[in-house]
Amino acid sequence: MGASLQEVKRRISSTKKTEQITGAMQMVSTAKLSQIQRHTTSYQVYANKIRSVITHLAQSHLLDGKVVSDSASTPKKDKNQVSGLDMLTKRNVKHTGIVVITSDRGLVGSYNSNVIKQTMELIKNAGHTADDTVIIALGGTGADFFKKRGYNVAFEYRGIDDIPKFRDTQQLVKKIVGMYDDETYDELFVCYNHFVNSLTSEFRAEQMLPISAINIGSDNLAQKPEEGYAPVYEMEPSQDAILEVVLPQYAESLVYGAILDAKTSEHASSSTAMKSATDNAKDIISSLELQFNRARQSAITTEITEITGAQAALD
Amino acid sequence: MAEQSVLTVNIVTPDGSVYEEQTTMAIFKTTVGEIGVLPNHVPVLASLQIDEVRVKIDGTDDKFEEIAVSGGFVEFSNNIATVVANSAELKENIDLERAERARKRAEEKLARAKQEHDVDTLRRAEVSLRRAVNRLNISKH
Structure with missing residues (x-):
């Protein structure tokens, strides 16, 4: 999951650059x-x-x-x-x-x-x-x-x-x-x-x-x-x-x-x-950001479950 | 048409209007000689030489604005003289260096065309030489 998080982040930043250019x-x-x-x-x-x-x-x-x-x-x-x-x-x-x-x-x-x-x-x-x-x-x-x-x-x-x-x-x-x-x-x-x-x-x-x-x-x-x-x-x-x-x-x-x-x-x-290219880039960025946030959220959730799980095992 | 004491000179090129002023007299060099146009002249249509158009500056006795035109024609009716030319420049807007370069280039071309008996190029070179010399002449007045 971590690698994909990184990947999505990279894609967002590259799309942002393209958007700037267009x-x-x-x-x-x-x-x-x-x-x-x-x-x-x-x-x-x-x-x-x-x-x-x-x-x-x-x-x-x-x-x-x-x-x-x-x-x-x-x-x-x-x-x-x-x-x-x-x-x-x-x-x-x-x-x-x-x-x-x-x-x-x-x-x-x-x-x-x-x-x-x-x-x-x-x-x-x-x-x-x-x-x-x-x-x-x-x-x-x-x-x-x-x-x-x-x-x-x-x-x-x-x-x-x-x-x-x-x-x-x-x-x-x-x-x-x-x-x-x-x-x-x-x-x-x-x-x-x-x-x-x-x-x-x-x-x-x-x-x-x-x-x-x-x-x-x-x-x-x-x-x-x-x-x-x-x-x-x-x-x-x-x-x-x-x-x-x-x-x-x-x-x-x-x-x-x-x-x-x-x-x-x-x-x-x-x-x-160029306008439609810019608009497209914006669309892509927003969907990528959603994807990114989802991935981050699920990563956090997994982490919390792991921690609480470990806590429960210790108790 | 009411009698008027002034006429308007308007010089247009594809790159926009170059000159628009009121005056009491304008002098055009046509292909068959010079014509002076005063207010209320009969409508005239004349082809112009690569030369200058002289427009009397309003309110002065013998001061003229000189504008270099590269051929074209003049149409005069209803006290408006419209010069339609491919290019035109006011005396103070002439790019001396550019004109000088153009002159050299045209002379070289001319010499080459003469050697090769290329009538087509010769004619074209003559025209561009005339244009360049015209610009130089006017700016040196």
Whole structure:
């Protein structure tokens, strides 16, 4: 009995230490979560502005039906030119690019498995195979998973900052959008967990390239009447020239927004996972303590019986 | 729209709003030349060069706040000028050392790209060089 008493004691102290660690990790994640949420609000201002300008500019293009025309009708551009307007043109899809945003480390509950599972489903449902899919993996877990299964991982990146700043992410985002120009892929989906609130997140797969009426047009048409948003702009130098500048910037901001959103939900699920780990540890400790006390009690009882027994024998 | 004597300049980047002030005049360097915007200007949409945005400091005669922007565009309507750029810094916030490092790096890249006739990298290096030089120029004014 004595040895087991010792054992239970040891287990209690080790569980307590684990609890301390998970508790600390939970606090860290929560702190990061509120930090990134603050950052997201300031990004939102930028995103809204750029979207409203895009909607305004691209409207005529979209309504022209230019977008729907396939690549055959638009003359091939000079390869070395960054082609903003190309982003509005649907090409024949030879390769589908899928950006999968996962975390680098574990300890985030079902965050990673959720993204990966749903992404696989998306690939399957769309009828893509490993040959015509190009994976762009942000985060180690996704990169390892898709490489192991023989997918073409065109680009992987590990170690995105906890609070990704656009300044630091810019190169990365540029690279991803740039692959569209290189025709590494002809359409781009971004798969990530969208942050709903600190307890839930939902999987999202958004088509970001080519920029189509679906990404910008639909909500615009709904908004238009009550907003009365239609100042007639003087364009400097020309509408097309401005679109050339704005469209890549828009695409980049979309990808960055997705990364930001994914990171937010990563922190949230990390915080939730650590919270439940801490709660679990507390449960274990209380049941262990009960066990410990019981064992101690019975040890004492045995001792007393022994003593009284010996006393009785002496008398 | 009522006539106003001031306009608001708002510079936003993905990392948040960098600058928001009222002024009587703002000067933007667009890809085809400089435009000065006074209150009640007609709505304008213009793509910007990697250069500075100059905003007259309210209440002074010829003092300007200088902000380095890395391209992007400006949208002006209802007396609000919104600059949407990937990055922007106030003159006093420019990290000189960082800009200097970036300049060196861009120059090295440029030289290498020229040697290898890599047009893609060349173009990219030129842009980053321009950005770095722009920052340096503005901070030395």
